[in-house]
Amino acid sequence: MTALAPAPQALDLRTRFYAELDPLLDAHPDVDVVLAVIGSGYMGRAIARHPGRVIDVGIREQALIGVAGGLALAGRRPIVHTFASFLVERPYEQVKLDLGHQDVGAVLVSAGASYDVSAGGRTHQSPADVALISALPGWTVHVPGHADEVAELLQREAAGTGRTYIRLSGQRNARPGPVDGRLHLVRDGGETPPSSGSAPLVVAVGPMLDTVLDAVADLPVRVAWTATPHPLDADGLRVLAGPAPVLAVVEPYLEGTSAAAVAAALVDRPSRVLHVGVPGESELRRYGTPREHAAAHGLDAAGVRRRVAAFLV
Amino acid sequence: MTTITPVQAVPTSVPQHVRDLVARVTGDEKHDPSAHSTLDVVWTLYDQVLRVDAARPDAPDRDRFLLSKGHGPASTYAVLAAKGFFPASWLDDVGSFDSPLGHHPDRTLVPGIEIGSGSLGHGLPLAVGLALGLRGRSTARVVVLVGDAELDEGSNAEAIQVAGRYGLGNLTCVVVDNHSDNLGWPGGIAPRFALEGWTAAEVRTHDQPRLTAALRHTEPDRPTVVVVDTTSKDAA
Numbered sequence: 001m002t003a004l005a006p007a008p009q010a011l012d013l014r015t016r017f018y019a020e021l022d023p024l025l026d027a028h029p030d031v032d033v034v035l036a037v038i039g040s041g042y043m044g045r046a047i048a049r050h051p052g053r054v055i056d057v058g059i060r061e062q063a064l065i066g067v068a069g070g071l072a073l074a075g076r077r078p079i080v081h082t083f084a085s086f087l088v089e090r091p092y093e094q095v096k097l098d099l100g101h102q103d104v105g106a107v108l109v110s111a112g113a114s115y116d117v118s119a120g121g122r123t124h125q126s127p128a129d130v131a132l133i134s135a136l137p138g139w140t141v142h143v144p145g146h147a148d149e150v151a152e153l154l155q156r157e158a159a160g161t162g163r164t165y166i167r168l169s170g171q172r173n174a175r176p177g178p179v180d181g182r183l184h185l186v187r188d189g190g191e192t193p194p195s196s197g198s199a200p201l202v203v204a205v206g207p208m209l210d211t212v213l214d215a216v217a218d219l220p221v222r223v224a225w226t227a228t229p230h231p232l233d234a235d236g237l238r239v240l241a242g243p244a245p246v247l248a249v250v251e252p253y254l255e256g257t258s259a260a261a262v263a264a265a266l267v268d269r270p271s272r273v274l275h276v277g278v279p280g281e282s283e284l285r286r287y288g289t290p291r292e293h294a295a296a297h298g299l300d301a302a303g304v305r306r307r308v309a310a311f312l313v
Numbered sequence: 314m315t316t317i318t319p320v321q322a323v324p325t326s327v328p329q330h331v332r333d334l335v336a337r338v339t340g341d342e343k344h345d346p347s348a349h350s351t352l353d354v355v356w357t358l359y360d361q362v363l364r365v366d367a368a369r370p371d372a373p374d375r376d377r378f379l380l381s382k383g384h385g386p387a388s389t390y391a392v393l394a395a396k397g398f399f400p401a402s403w404l405d406d407v408g409s410f411d412s413p414l415g416h417h418p419d420r421t422l423v424p425g426i427e428i429g430s431g432s433l434g435h436g437l438p439l440a441v442g443l444a445l446g447l448r449g450r451s452t453a454r455v456v457v458l459v460g461d462a463e464l465d466e467g468s469n470a471e472a473i474q475v476a477g478r479y480g481l482g483n484l485t486c487v488v489v490d491n492h493s494d495n496l497g498w499p500g501g502i503a504p505r506f507a508l509e510g511w512t513a514a515e516v517r518t519h520d521q522p523r524l525t526a527a528l529r530h531t532e533p534d535r536p537t538v539v540v541v542d543t544t545s546k547d548a549a
Contacts, residue, residue: 032445057471057475058475060475062434062467063441063468063471063475065438066435066437066439066468066471066472067438067445068442069439069442070438070443070446071443072446073442074443074445074450075373076446093432094435097435098435098438098439101419102428102439103420
């Protein structure tokens with residue numbers, strides 16, 4: 001007779017986020033959750049057990065960030081959540097001023113990454129969110145690829161004081177990785193003779209890892225991974241990329257978002273760098289599934305393989 | 314229709330030494346009314362209403378004054394200097410590279426300044442969050458000053474609604490109404506707050522006893538708005 005197994009933890013990143021909030025509010029008395037309706041239907045237990053600590057401002061996203069800034073000024077640690085479009089883009093000046101300029105911290109947690117809401121159309125898609133947040137001083141951006149990473153990041157950031165953006169996506173990897181802000185080598189280019197130098201490096205960000213591993217399965221490249229694209233682990237990148245990097249960076253959001261950080265990290269050496277992400281030149285005016293959007297953007301395994309293989313020629 | 318208010322001798326509670334400090338900021342001996350429409354309110358708050366201590370500007374239970382109308386900081390700077398938050402000499406080079414005092418205030422640079430402001434429509438939402446964060450944990454009040462034209466910004470409408478729904482008795486919004494709004498407020502400003510559950514008072518800036526009483530008044534279950542009319546041409 002074996003003991004009952006614990007209830008399985010949610011694998012979906014957004015579901016896991018909601019499930020973590022109740023114990024998080026228990027463990028961190030200074031944390032408040034601020035919502036603009038979205039999410040409130042999924043955290044009934046947290047709302048019931050922590051009166052006054054889940055603040056729903058209604059469909060008012062300027063107030064969402066402004067209220068979070070005020071809470072932080074009062075010494076609270078706000079966790080702020082809605083879809084990325086309405087968390088980052090609509091109240092962007094509030095993010096800049098009510099958090100950054102006031103020099104206070106908050107944890108912004110978005111759902112609806114890039115084309116997760118593919119059938120919802122452009123109004124519910126914001127592939128530029130990481131670029132926008134990264135353009136403001138003092139932010140850390142986490143792009144977890146597994147629900148366990150979400151839980152670990154939430155616990156750590158709830159105890160912190162900084163400005164943090166955690167981007168939840170529908171896409172995920174089979175296994176969690178270490179969310180320590182570093183770049184980790186996941187696959188080395190074993191067949192490359194040492195005399196020929198380091199094999200080209202492919203950096204996969206967050207939930208792109210499994211897709212990238214699938215894409216480059218038969219290509220002579222190494223693969224590294226991080227859940228924290230901003231600030232980029234520049235030291236780790238320099239070590240892994242070597243003296244004359246041939247590097248591809250695969251991100252699940254606006255193509256080239258990390259280009260400036262990569263260029264700065266490699267400024268002291270000759271390098272060739274390919275950036276793969278969501279193209280920014282035009283809107284994809286299609287609905288359909290996230291899988292179809294990934295294929296249309298060249299972000300499925302076949303598309304990533306095409307881009308990387310062409311780059312290696 | 315525009316009503317021209319006749320110029321009249323104005324009684325004011327603001328001491329001459331404070332008015333002189335304002336003049337040091339603006340370099341304007343004539344007390345330009347547009348730059349000084351907030352002086353009566355700010356002085357009354359710091360002299361009669363707020364529980365603040367210049368020696369402990371970060372005390373957790375201090376009352377908070379948020380200047381949302383950050384483009385008119387002269388009177389706030391002058392009052393803070395008069396109350397000892399920083400040396401009056403700071404007032405002589407406002408806006409210079411080495412001065413902590415700018416044309417829009419920065420909370421990280423100036424003791425007693427609670428928010429960085431300048432872009433309109435940010436103070437009231439911040440005040441709502443501050444009041445939510447302090448409610449039940451501190452006896453502190455949150456008082457935020459906005460202008461009548463600043464209310465154009467839609468972010469204020471959101472904050473007025475949220476504050477009303479949450480019944481923030483520790484929040485006061487002072488609307489300094491110098492009738493500078495281009496499109497006007499048909500039906501008045503106070504009813505817009507009252508409809509959202511605020512308790513509302515309307516006073517004239519130089520009616521000192523009523524101004525002080527209105528700024529002191531709070532109710533436990535709802536926020537307070539005080540609309541202060543400063544249209545007298547020599548309101549400073």
